[in-house]
Amino acid sequence: MDVDVVWQAVLDECRRLAPVEVGRSRFAPKPAIFLHGREIAHWDGPGGVDLRITAAGWREVREVFGADPAVRHDPGRRDWVELRAAATDVDRLLPLIAAAVAAND
Numbered sequence: 001m002d003v004d005v006v007w008q009a010v011l012d013e014c015r016r017l018a019p020v021e022v023g024r025s026r027f028a029p030k031p032a033i034f035l036h037g038r039e040i041a042h043w044d045g046p047g048g049v050d051l052r053i054t055a056a057g058w059r060e061v062r063e064v065f066g067a068d069p070a071v072r073h074d075p076g077r078r079d080w081v082e083l084r085a086a087a088t089d090v091d092r093l094l095p096l097i098a099a100a101v102a103a104n105d
Contacts, residue, residue, distance in 0.1 A: 003031060003043045004043075004046050004047065005087045005090070006046075006047050006048070006049060006083065006085045006086070006087065006089075006090060007031070007043045007049055009087075009090040009093075009094075010033070010041055010049050010051070010083070010097055011033060011041075013094055013097045013098065013101075014033050014035070014040070014041065014097065014101055017097075017098055017101045017102075018035050018101050018105055019035075020033050020034060020035050020040070020101075021033070021034045021035075022034070025039060025042040025043075026039055027039075027042060028042075030042055030043050030044070031043045035101065035104050035105060036104075036105070038052070038104055039052065040052045040100060040101065040104045041100070044082070047083075047084055047085055047086060048082065048083065048084055048085075049082075049083040049085070050080050050081075050082055050083075051080065051081050051082075051083055051096070051097065051100045052079050052080055052100060052103075052104060053079065053080065053081050053096070053099060053100040053103055054079050054100075054103040054104065055078040055079055056103060057099050057100060057102070057103030057104075058073060058078070058079075058081065060099060060103075061095070061096055061099045064095070064096075065081075065093075065096050068092070068093075070083055070084055070085040070086075070089040070092075070093060071083060071093070071096065072084065081096070081100075083096075
């Protein structure tokens with residue numbers, strides 16, 4: 001599913017790291033990425049991706065990504081971060097995506 005460049009980059013990185021599948025999100029009618037049957041990401045509009053990193057995964061990367069303007073972590077959604085990114089942000093966010101895949105594998 002090609003939705004936009006940010007979604008495609010997240011999908012490509014997830015596919016590179018693990019045997020993910022693409023399907024429909026359980027939260028809304030939008031594309032999602034699944035690892036071992038668990039939803040780990042879903043598209044949230046142009047430039048937007050919700051990424052399941054888990055609370056433990058976030059603790060490992062928050063020092064690097066906690067102040068990143070493209071990353072929003074709401075403590076009320078402890079297992080998720082919101083990416084609001086442009087194509088130019090993607091390379092910088094690859095370690096965050098990798099941490100999310102590792103946290104859910």
